[in-house]
Amino acid sequence: AQQVFGLIGEAVEQIGTRRETLQLKASTCVMRWLLPRLMQWQQERPDVPVELTTTVAYTVDFRREQFDAAVIYAPIAEQSAQARHLFDERLTPVCAPALLGGLHTPADLQQQVLLHPTRDERDWALWLKAANTRLSNLAQGHHFETLDLAMTVASQGSGVAIGDSALIGEDLKAGRLATPFELRVPTGMGYYLVYPPGTEPSAGLEQLMDWLVSQAQSPSQ
Structure with a gap:
């Protein structure tokens, strides 16, 4: 018992x-x-x-x-x-470190493939407006279903993505991604x-x- x-x-x-x-x-x-x-x-x-x-x-x-x-x-x-x-959320362009040499001003984005984290171009349009820059290739880039996919493609050097600077800290530390410009644009x-x-x-x-x-x-x- x-x-x-x-x-x-x-x-x-x-x-x-x-x-x-x-x-x-x-x-x-x-x-x-x-x-x-x-x-x-x-x-x-x-x-x-x-x-x-x-x-x-x-x-x-x-x-x-x-x-x-x-x-x-x-x-x-x-x-x-x-x-x-x-x-x-604060948006900024993001790319592979290898592309930094060709990105001195926002106008240089005209020569790059723009990667969109959504099916529209609203994020890029918002940042470019704040940067006082117009690009003719805005709608000619690649569109993705998620931010993560756009960032993964950007890390491979296949273009420049737009994304939230707060979300990519680990990628910046590891050298997978870089931010070519200081401008961070709040989205609300x-x-x-x-x-x-x-x-x-x-x-x-x-x-x-x-x-x-x-x-x-x-x-x-």
Whole structure:
């Protein structure tokens, strides 16, 4: 009987200390920033495991989707109390380091293949307007479904992409990508960590969110 009660006690203790995996959703466009940090988090905090689901969608519907939190891309001025600000989107041209020698002014982009992270040219048009530059090759480049695809092609030296400077820090450090111009143009959009309204985040989720926010605010991010 003593052995039976001892086994029951051990089982109850194991259940009480079992770690629940946090379910996190994020758009593919933020993967270049988020994934290295989640890998670092798992090394430092194996007691708070995270399972990541990626999607091409920019938002989350917690009424239909069973996630503990999500990283969304949304207008800066429209966020609820459940949102934790990561960073604002600021666009700048991005290319392989090998192309830097031919990019001294924005007008030099006329000689390059422009890579668009969406099916339209709005990102490039916004940046070129801020740079007071007109190009005749704006609509002649390649269009991609996601920012990640455009950045991957840019890193191969096949053209110059336009993207959020905050998302490519790891690529810049590794020398895969470079930014030929200093101009960063805000779009009015940003990235946020959100959790279901009307709920209180668990201790593990609260710690993960605080850590990701601190990573986003770090000068080296």
